[in-house]
Amino acid sequence: MPRKSKTCPRREESLTRDHIIEVSIELLDSSGEGGLTFRALAERLATGPGALYWHIDNKSDLMTAACDSIVTRAMAESVEGETPKAAIRALALGMFDAIDAHPWVGSALTRALGQQPIVRIVERIGQQVRLLGVPNDHQWAAVSALLHYILGVSGQNAANTQFARTHALNRTDFLEAMANVWSQLDPEEYPFSRSVAGQLRTHDDREDYLAGIDLILAGIDANPSSNE
Amino acid sequence: MPRKSKTCPRREESLTRDHIIEVSIELLDSSGEGGLTFRALAERLATGPGALYWHIDNKSDLMTAACDSIVTRAMAESVEGETPKAAIRALALGMFDAIDAHPWVGSALTRALGQQPIVRIVERIGQQVRLLGVPNDHQWAAVSALLHYILGVSGQNAANTQFARTHALNRTDFLEAMANVWSQLDPEEYPFSRSVAGQLRTHDDREDYLAGIDLILAGIDANPSSNE
DNA sequence: AGTTAAAATGGAACAGTGTTCCATTTTCGG
DNA sequence: CCGAAAATGGAACACTGTTCCATTTTAACT
Numbered sequence: 473m474p475r476k477s478k479t480c481p482r483r484e485e486s487l488t489r490d491h492i493i494e495v496s497i498e499l500l501d502s503s504g505e506g507g508l509t510f511r512a513l514a515e516r517l518a519t520g521p522g523a524l525y526w527h528i529d530n531k532s533d534l535m536t537a538a539c540d541s542i543v544t545r546a547m548a549e550s551v552e553g554e555t556p557k558a559a560i561r562a563l564a565l566g567m568f569d570a571i572d573a574h575p576w577v578g579s580a581l582t583r584a585l586g587q588q589p590i591v592r593i594v595e596r597i598g599q600q601v602r603l604l605g606v607p608n609d610h611q612w613a614a615v616s617a618l619l620h621y622i623l624g625v626s627g628q629n630a631a632n633t634q635f636a637r638t639h640a641l642n643r644t645d646f647l648e649a650m651a652n653v654w655s656q657l658d659p660e661e662y663p664f665s666r667s668v669a670g671q672l673r674t675h676d677d678r679e680d681y682l683a684g685i686d687l688i689l690a691g692i693d694a695n696p697s698s699n700e
Numbered sequence: 701m702p703r704k705s706k707t708c709p710r711r712e713e714s715l716t717r718d719h720i721i722e723v724s725i726e727l728l729d730s731s732g733e734g735g736l737t738f739r740a741l742a743e744r745l746a747t748g749p750g751a752l753y754w755h756i757d758n759k760s761d762l763m764t765a766a767c768d769s770i771v772t773r774a775m776a777e778s779v780e781g782e783t784p785k786a787a788i789r790a791l792a793l794g795m796f797d798a799i800d801a802h803p804w805v806g807s808a809l810t811r812a813l814g815q816q817p818i819v820r821i822v823e824r825i826g827q828q829v830r831l832l833g834v835p836n837d838h839q840w841a842a843v844s845a846l847l848h849y850i851l852g853v854s855g856q857n858a859a860n861t862q863f864a865r866t867h868a869l870n871r872t873d874f875l876e877a878m879a880n881v882w883s884q885l886d887p888e889e890y891p892f893s894r895s896v897a898g899q900l901r902t903h904d905d906r907e908d909y910l911a912g913i914d915l916i917l918a919g920i921d922a923n924p925s926s927n928e
Numbered sequence: 929a930g931t932t933a934a935a936a937t938g939g940a941a942c943a944g945t946g947t948t949c950c951a952t953t954t955t956c957g958g
Numbered sequence: 959c960c961g962a963a964a965a966t967g968g969a970a971c972a973c974t975g976t977t978c979c980a981t982t983t984t985a986a987c988t
Contacts, residue, residue: 536932598892613911620852664826682842691919748967
């Protein structure tokens with residue numbers, strides 16, 4: 473690991489952990505999850521793969537760092553929210569949009585549990601859940617439900633986006649295709665999935681997502697405020 | 701793809717899609733997600749990697765099939781449940797235990813969205829949500845919230861299990877270590893995560909998980925029964 | 929300014945992966 | 959019994975993350 477030097481570095485754009493992460497994000501955004509390889513990264517940075525390992529432990533470290541960069545940005549942008557519930561909604565939407573813009577974050581976050589990016593999110597949700605007046609011993613359940621819903625739906629959405637991307641069709645066509653498959657399922661065995669296929673076709677992802685958030689928030693309200 | 705032959709096949713245990721999937725599950729269970737390689741699989745089946753491709757499209761296909769096998773089994777076992785809520789709880793616990801026993805399913809399911817295993821789960825949840833009396837246009841939000849919570853928590857749990865396994869420590873030690881990290885966070889910046897670290901140390905995963913399910917179920921109850 | 933140890937670099941090499949290809953063997957209907 | 963189709967298994971390909979190491983650049987100290 474390098475330490476900061478006071479004089480100017482070797483060349484105009486020296487190899488920096490931050491710079492490597494920055495280019496990694498560009499690569500991930502443009503070429504998807506499989507687009508980030510040490511070879512491609514090295515080429516863009518005009519160096520060899522070995523040099524990268526001076527600044528980065530391994531690929532998992534790199535992915536986590538890239539995620540953290542996106543999450544940090546998303547959290548900074550969604551600071552608004554006058555009431556705790558509004559703040560949670562804003563935060564949830566911020567994550568949704570961030571993962572929608574950077575689909576690879578969705579799947580990567582599920583492999584970075586307990587690490588920095590997740591802690592950031594947990595903390596923000598937790599503070600609002602506290603303000604909501606949830607008693608101490610119920611806070612974790614509430615935060616956990618919100619966290620996993622947010623990561624789950626955003627991740628699914630991201631997976632859809634990525635699938636659509638790699639198969640060169642837009643989201644509408646993808647949902648259309650999926651709705652078609654679902655609506656052709658055996659009516660005896662899959663009555664619900666069939667009936668809901670129509671909704672899939674026309675639904676607004678963000679709206680459904682927010683509806684789910686409100687559902688969980690309603691549950692937090694309705695839950696017995698325990699022993700106080 | 702082979703078609704069923706009436707006479708007995710080449711050797712005692714011929715290469716079958718089902719048999720390949722069966723051995724794949726054994727391999728995944730014993731050696732984790734990275735343990736399933738076409739080389740290892742071929743060795744166990746006493747054949748070459750190329751032969752497998754006659755029965756299986758690619759690795760992703762194989763993983764989805766393996767997941768579907770586990771999910772189908774889990775759903776078949778958790779048929780009990782007198783009330784819709786009890787049925788949902790039983791189903792949720794069934795998935796939790798199945799993913800706990802086969803951690804690789806947790807991460808694999810997030811990459812098999814819209815496919816057979818997921819549809820199976822959606823259908824089962826959906827039928828119970830219907831019985832719960834949720835109006836049509838709110839059913840998808842309810843199912844989606846439950847589905848993503850189930851997959852999210854189970855997946856996190858599985859990730860923890862796998863991490864603990866590969867680092868050769870039991871779950872308690874792992875949670876202990878994670879709680880330690882969290883409790884040493886900056887009190888100014890991470891007050892909630894610090895305070896909740898203690899709960900992490902002693903909590904019962906299954907209990908917290910069920911608490912979250914009940915939270916969402918409460919939200920479904922509390923939600924305005926819309927325009928009817 | 930000269931010396932020296934540390935920091936940083938970049939390319940070659942390694943072990944491993946999923947997948948393809950194809951010569952060969954086995955199977956079974958006509 | 960034969961020939962087409964099904965099935966096999968191993969070699970080869972392109973690619974991956976990672977390690978290694980000779981080399982260059984930097985910064986600090988006489």
